[in-house]
Amino acid sequence: MPPSSALNAQELQPTSCVDAVVPSSRTIRAVEAVAASEISQLVAVLGHGVIDDPDRPVLCADDLGLTRGDGCFDATRVVTDTDGTSRIDHLETHLDRFARSAAGLEIPFHSEAWRSLVADAAAAWTRPGEAVLRVMLTRGREATPGDPVTGLLTIAPIHESALAGRAGISVTTLDRGHAADMFTEVSWLLGGIKTLSYAINVAAGREARRRGVDDALFVSSDGFALEGPRASLLWRFGDRLATTPIDGTGILASITQAVVFEHAAAEGVSVSYELITVDDLTGSDGAWLLSSGRLVAPILQLDDVQLASDPAFTERVWGWATGHS
Numbered sequence: 163m164p165p166s167s168a169l170n171a172q173e174l175q176p177t178s179c180v181d182a183v184v185p186s187s188r189t190i191r192a193v194e195a196v197a198a199s200e201i202s203q204l205v206a207v208l209g210h211g212v213i214d215d216p217d218r219p220v221l222c223a224d225d226l227g228l229t230r231g232d233g234c235f236d237a238t239r240v241v242t243d244t245d246g247t248s249r250i251d252h253l254e255t256h257l258d259r260f261a262r263s264a265a266g267l268e269i270p271f272h273s274e275a276w277r278s279l280v281a282d283a284a285a286a287w288t289r290p291g292e293a294v295l296r297v298m299l300t301r302g303r304e305a306t307p308g309d310p311v312t313g314l315l316t317i318a319p320i321h322e323s324a325l326a327g328r329a330g331i332s333v334t335t336l337d338r339g340h341a342a343d344m345f346t347e348v349s350w351l352l353g354g355i356k357t358l359s360y361a362i363n364v365a366a367g368r369e370a371r372r373r374g375v376d377d378a379l380f381v382s383s384d385g386f387a388l389e390g391p392r393a394s395l396l397w398r399f400g401d402r403l404a405t406t407p408i409d410g411t412g413i414l415a416s417i418t419q420a421v422v423f424e425h426a427a428a429e430g431v432s433v434s435y436e437l438i439t440v441d442d443l444t445g446s447d448g449a450w451l452l453s454s455g456r457l458v459a460p461i462l463q464l465d466d467v468q469l470a471s472d473p474a475f476t477e478r479v480w481g482w483a484t485g486h487s
């Protein structure tokens with residue numbers, strides 16, 4: 163990996179508003195000097211490196227990511243050992259999806275600069291335990307869109323509610339208001355792209371809590387289960403696993419689900435992509451919400467129906483998701 167000082171491609175400078183806030187010589191911080199075990203969040207900026215104070219403002223008020231949600235992000239888990247060494251789950255796959263999201267939005271993406279920034283950030287993050295790496299890219303400032311783009315990343319400890327969800331969750335269905343095939347050949351709707359415009363997904367979480375449950379499951383207007391606001395759906399009938407197809411539904415291609423399918427298939431378990439109605443889902447032999455931070459959350463209750471629970475099978479799904487089957 164090139165050092166952060168090699169990031170300064172002409173097109174990445176100046177980046178965001180860091181320059182306006184602090185002289186750049188103070189913003190790039192030597193990795194050795196970061197006492198990351200003491201901080202609760204790490205912030206790094208594309209073209210600058212790790213920021214010495216994670217509370218320092220790094221965005222301009224007219225950034226299009228802020229004013230329009232015009233950008234994309236990706237997120238994955240970071241696991242840090244007690245000696246402070248961090249490893250990032252499926253980094254290349256997440257960076258590939260991040261690049262695809264950027265391409266879908268027609269925002270320039272500099273793979274090597276991102277790789278370098280992530281490497282610097284991971285080296286600086288030494289707080290033991292599980293954390294979440296979030297990479298964010300916006301079209302830049304409204305005054306000069308796309309020139310340069312804004313790129314940020316954060317690393318912060320995983321939320322307690324995510325850890326709790328691994329033991330089991332209650333879920334409410336929420337009507338997503340469109341048919342299951344609405345995204346077929348309508349690329350400008352940005353189906354499957356992890357945009358920064360997540361207000362609906364966050365609102366779904368609030369609605370779930372208002373209804374007294376842990377999470378939500380989006381359902382199409384024609385009655386098919388789609389995905390969670392921040393997770394994919396997996397279900398089981400006997401020795402057969404299935405998930406929602408990506409084509410036409412506009413759902414995100416979940417990396418956790420892909421990893422689970424890969425390991426399950428290697429063990430001879432049948433895996434498939436199909437649409438399922440909520441009624442049929444409640445008759446399954448088990449259902450889970452999968453995502454990169456929480457990983458595997460068994461759905462114990464869906465609306466008013468108690469779902470079949472099989473801790474031994476959940477243990478297998480966990481093993482597939484973490485590559486420890």
Ligand SMILES: Cc1ncc(COP(=O)(O)O)c(C=O)c1O
Pocket residue numbers: 237363389390391392393394413414415416417418419452453454455
């Ligand atoms: C809408 C949506 N679907 C599915 C997922 C699960 O994707 P992954 O397993 O790659 O985290 C996420 C999480 O990022 C999401 O936001």
